[in-house]
Structures are given as structure tokens and as C-alpha cells.
Amino acid sequence: MQFEAIRMELDATSHVATVTLNRPEKLNSFTRAMHKELAAALDEAISAGARALVLTGAGRGFCAGQDLADLSFEPGAMTDLGSLIDEYFNPLVRRLQALPLPVIAAVNGIAAGAGANLALACDIVLAARTSSFAQSFVKIGLVPDSGGTALLPQRIGMARALGLAITGDKISAEQAERWGLIWQVVDDAELPTSAARLAAQLAQQPTRAIAAIKRAMRASTTNSFDQQLDLERDLQRELGNSYDYAEGVQAFIQKRTPRFEGR
Template sequence: MSYEAIRLDIDTSSHVATITLNRPDKLNSFTRAMHRELSDALDQVEKSGVRALVLTGAGRGFCAGQDLADLDFTPGATADLGEPIEAHFNPLIRRLQALPLPVIAAVNGTAAGAGANVALACDLVLAARSASFIQAFVKIGLVPDSGGTWFLPQRVGMARALGLAITGDKLSAEKAESWGMIWQVLDDAELSAAAAKLAAQLAQQPTRAIAAIKRAMRAGNAQSLDRQLDLERDLQRELGASHDYTEGVQAFVEKRAPRFEGR
């Protein structure tokens, strides 16, 4: 499948894939066609066997959320805003969360509406110093979607989450970092290289263990301590039979760097 609204780069030497949202004239806002291309690109990423993914945007913005021009605003028509959420945004958020490899968002500019929450759905968020996050939904009479009402209270607490959602105010990258909403802020010129370097480092780590960490951390938000302890036991049992566990222990004993293979 050829892409117009995104770019996909798969580097087999570093085992890193990069997906770039590529509608810079529209601040990389989502259309149905862009969703279809992104879904196919994620298929290709999973099939390729890469061990880390970077998601970023072209131009001066990361993503401005839904392209309203892609919706039907015919006078007198009633728009079903739940349809694009059910068909596209919710599957995307679930998929980013469930991918069995580390996913890094490199937020190069404005991340607004669903675009902000797509970034938060990634495992680690790096942001350019000039970047910002905006829960813009209230400005047009809507509620944060694409996981916004779930991610925000967990990341920044209820008071700050409500403040961001109710006011729709812009949050700077530096404040997002200080609030614990994102992982790291970098100078604009350093963002791309830093994201690539981090992805390459993570691609050399035990990928199955990273996938298990993602699963366990997210499960912990929705279940009791007893169930979480059982999950940790079960995951540890599975990982104990992996190649990378054996390699990690052997490398420790031999006082050398481990050579993980993601299996």
C-alpha cells in the first residue's frame, strides 16, 4: 500500500520503525484515509519484526486531532461524532497501548485534541521545547476522547486534568514534563535524533519483557493488588522461559553486556 497522509520508514539494521504523520499543511489532522494508512503501517511494523517504534509529525505540528473538514457538516444534518471514534480513534488508541514493543511519541509541535491523546497513548513521550498540548474539545462543545479522560487524571491528577479539559488551555511541553505528563523535553533541534537514539537503545532490550511491563503497568490501574500480584507471578513465569532471560543471567554471571534478541 502506498501512503500519502503518512510516511513509514523501517530500519532493519537498528530494528526501529518510524511513522510520520504527513499532512503538514493541516497540522497532521486525521482523516479517514489517514487512519486507514496508519492502520496499514502498524500492520507492516508488526510484520517487520522491528523492536521499537517512533511516532512523530511532519512540519510544525505533531497532530491537531480530527480534521473537521472530513466530517459532514451539511446544514440540517446530524453528525454522528461517535462513528469516527468507534471506527478509527478507539482502535488506534487500543492498538498503540497493546503493541508488543516500545512506542515513542516525538511531539515536534502542537498536539491538540485527539492528537494530544494519541501522543499520551504511546509508552514514552518526548517533546520539543516549543511543543504544546491542548485538550481543545471544550472549545467546540465536546468531551476529551481518544482516552483523554483516562490518561489525564492518571498522569496529572484530577484537579489538573479537569482544569486542562474544562478550560482547553494550552499546556507547554516544559510544564507537561514538570507535571509528569510526559517523559522528557528537548531542544527542538535535538528531538528527532534523541527519539531515534532512544528507540535504537530500546530495540536492543528484551522486547518480550517490555511488552509484559506495559501489560502489567496498565492492568494495575483496573484491578486489585491480589490480582496484580498473580499477574506479576504469571508474567514472570512466562519470561523465565525466554531466551532473553537466559541471556541476561548469563551476561550478568560473565560480567559482560547482554545480547538480547527479543525472544
């Protein structure tokens, strides 16, 4: 499928799909058409057999959030932001979190508004040293969306989350790493290589187990402790009947590298 605002490349050797937001002249800000292309690109990556996914941006920014030029501000015909979020942004972040494979955000340049929270919705965030993050919603009279009001306090605590959301201040990638908002900062020139290397490493892991880890970790934010113990039991029972578990045990016994297949 041909895309205009998205690039999707699959490395058949590593089974890593790289999905690039490709509106660099607009700092990769989202339009409705771009949302549809991204959803189709994710479909294509999964159907092509990707076992890990890298999400990044073209040019000098990761994503500046919603493109305001794609909205209507005419009196009586204003774009319903609730409907926009319900139709596009919420399905996107839900899907990224539920994908049955590891998802790495490789953040280059600015990640602002929904663009910042798009990165945080991924499983692991690598960021270029000169990149930055901003919850810029308050600057135009809005509340953080795309999961921001949940992801921020979960990762950095309520005091810092409120500070970022209320001021709309930008923080550097290095500050984000110190606060635990992201996984790791790398030198700008190393970002593509570091993301590809990590994705290739994860693609060789038992991706079915990784999907279960994603599910369990995220469920822990709302489950009671007893519910979480039950979920761990159920997932462990399921994984205990998998090919990858049997392969992992045999490889351990035979002192060889396991060959996981994600099943």
C-alpha cells in the same frame, strides 16, 4: 505499500520504525483515509521486524486531532462522532498501548485534541521545547476522547486534568514535563536524534519483557492489589521460560553485554 498521509521508514540496523503523520499543511489532523494508512503502516512496521517505534509529525505540528473538513455537518446527515471514535480513534489508541514493542511519541509543535491523547497513548513521550499540548475539545462543545479522560487524571491528578479539560487551555512542553504528563523535553533541533537514540536503545532490550511491563502497568489502574500480584506472578513465570531471561542471566554471569532477541 505506498502511503499519502503517512510515512513509514525502517532502519534495518537498529530495527527502529519511524512512522510520520504527513499532512503538514493540515497540522497532521486525521481523516478516515489517514487512519487507514496509519493502521497499514503499523502492520508493515511489525511485519518488517521493528523492535521499537517512533511516532512523530511532519512540519510544524505533531497532530491537531480530527480534521473537521472530513466530517459532515449537514442537517440530518451529521457525522456520528460515536461511530467515528468506535471505528478509528479507539482502535488506534488501544493498538498503540498493546503493541508488543516500545512506542515513543516524538512531539513537535502542537498536539491538540485527539492528537494530544494520541501522544499520551504511547509508552514514552519526548517533546520539543517549543511544542505544546491542548485538550481543545471543550472549545467545540465536546469531551476529551481517545483515552483523554483516563490518561490525564492518571498522569497529573484530577485537579489538573479537570482544569485542562474544562478550560481547553494550552500548556507548554516544559509545563507538561513538570507535571509528569510527559517523559522529557529536549531542544527542538535534538528531537529526531533523541527519539531515534532512545528507540535504538530500547530495540536492543528484551522487548518481550517490555510488552509485559506495558501490560502490567496499564492493568494496575483497574486491578485490585491482589489481582495485580497474581498478574505479576503469571507474567514472571512466562518470562522466566523465555530466551531473553536465559540470555540475560548468562550475560550477567559472564560479565558481557546481553544479546536480546525479544523471545
